[in-house]
Amino acid sequence: MSVANYIKVESPEGYSSPGLFATSLDKVVGLARKNSIWPLPFATSCCGIEFMATMGAHYDLGRFGAERLSFSPRQADLLMVMGTIAKKMAPVVQQIYIQMAEPRWVIAVGACAASGGIFDTYSVLQGIDRIVPVDVYVPGCPPRPEQIIDGFMKVQELVGNEPLRRRYSKEYKDLLESYGIR
């Protein structure tokens, strides 16, 4: 027979029997969360256009569960910062991050969001990890849609494997303290 051209989603380890599947709660919650991430596209410049191409029909980020873009931070899980963040914009990014509800993840798409990019100037923030904690960095100027999807899949890995109590742990609270976010 022909080779099947689909990949089965791995089920978590656990004990299964007819009508019953027993596993740990974080694995199930992680599986549900990672396949329905609602991103907030914070598109500022050229990487935003590559994101529009990623959402388009050719590359289609929607098949990973990210079909529903949320422009309101209250309803979003993943903050995708795409493009240059200037110092004038930095308080706005931090405010958007604070308005997001836990659990929340941040992906820095593009060289400018990751480290300031080619703009080593007085007016550009040299990487958004100076103001918000970042989970995944996608380099490129602009990164190809395949790279953005790769970064998104790494976020999916992080989401799927996250322990349920991580957001209440002392290390996480100290991390947010270090950014001045309470």
Added chain:
Amino acid sequence: MESGKEAIIGKLRTRFTEGILSVDSSGDMLTITFQKKGIHDVIQFLKENESLAFTFLTTLCGIHYPEKEYPLGVIYHLHRFSDNTRIRIKTFLPLENPIIPTVTDLFSAANWMERETYDFYGIIFEGHPNLKRILNVEYLDYFPMRKEYPLEDPTREDKDNRFFGR
């Protein structure tokens, strides 16, 4: 085309005899340097005189020559669509008192262009309706495009200049 340039220079010389500092018609367009006093009348004459009729302000920018006597400059580019004639008007200002009248009443396009020039060079446009910073943050206390200020962030502490070739 030479006669066009000569005619424009002639008209300007008759009207503003003592204002013209230098004329250069060898480059890509006619370039005339004026004194700061009366620059508003020069631009108004260029716009409203029927035979000159430079009705489009292409751009307005600043420049800084630190070693000259009048270091800060304002450069206007005007354009006449009917026969595609462009003209460049320059004027230079002293560093301690860089005040120049605004041309916002003649060209509304000059509103933001003058704000940008103020933001970058600190040139004050007298009579401007809303002269405050437009592109940089409001609390910036220096004028960044002047030659004495560096490109990079002066408060940056992580990038070591040795590795970045500066």
Added chain:
Amino acid sequence: MSLDRYTTLNLGPTHPATHGIFQNVLTLDGEQIIDTEQTIGYIHRAFEKIAERRPFYQITTLTDRLNYCSSPINNIGWQMTVEKLLGVKTSKRVDYMRIIVMELARITDHLICNSVIGVDSGALTGFVYVFQEREKVYEIYELLCGARLTTNMGRIGGFERDFSSEAIRKIYEFIDHLPKVLRQFEKLLLRNRIFMDRTIHVGPISAESAMNYGFSGPNLRAAGVDYDVRVTSPYSSYDDFDFVIPVGSQGDTYDRFCVRQEEIWQSLKLIRNALDNLPEGKFYVDVPEFYLPPKEAVYDKMEALIWHFKIVMGEIGAPAGEVYHSVEAGNGELGFYLVSDGGRTPYRLHFRRPCFIYYQALPEMIRGGVLSDAILTMSSMNVIAGELDG
């Protein structure tokens, strides 16, 4: 009249409908807009300051990021400015190749703008159709220069490689296929009753006001003034071609939409003419101080090696002088004012950015309208944040 009758609404920097980050604080009386206060500079990257520190061919990467929806036009405009300073005249083949690339970029820019006007009024389908065509143009750019969006295309004196036969085949395929998609797109929007009701008489500006505000490009042509840099001050052999400049009558959103749509058709005609009549010859002209010598010569001849070293290390200076050159970019007259003092970097480089200049007119265009009209007006003006702040 008490002030608390008016509402202040912040159409803030992050908003799904403002494509790009700029802020409008609106003062509303009920739903009518009384006044707005604009704040820009949220993506100010100090291009003009960076340009004073970079050698001439490194500035091409900066110009990419001005109007990033149509980067090749910015690149080629900058290269033409430096050629004007050096006094270099390009051959017909280079000119025609430049026309093909610039018109492709103009098509992509107008496609985004028109489909986004549709998205902002609720019609999402056209956007998805049109983006597939942009992917085809990205494939063409990849064959020409290697990159999709920020192309850094071309060199001072021409191009870095010739159009391969694969690229020419793809361009013909694209211009043969696009009319079908455009007709489909127009069937969705152009004579759609709802779209017309939402865009006619919305955000109008008169021709005198537009000239006074320094408008150029499709926004000025929609207001009724037929100023196009390709026709008024022709560059790169545009005067060999015969094309129509569409002009609107009222300067409202529908006129801007229609002008851009017609310009796409005209660009298709231009590309087909240029490609059918592409002259033979080299894809560059000899500018020894700026154009890298071919690799075979670098390995054999001494002077080619020396030029290669000097160009790569950026030790070449341009002659002193000042020059202003402008091209018809997707949004209007994109001008480059270059002052050189003989050094290896420009002394002053000023970009005349069309978005920055015509965005000042927004308060006048939306006064008296309602909020949803303001959204459509903003998106029909095609404000690209990279060009606005620069």
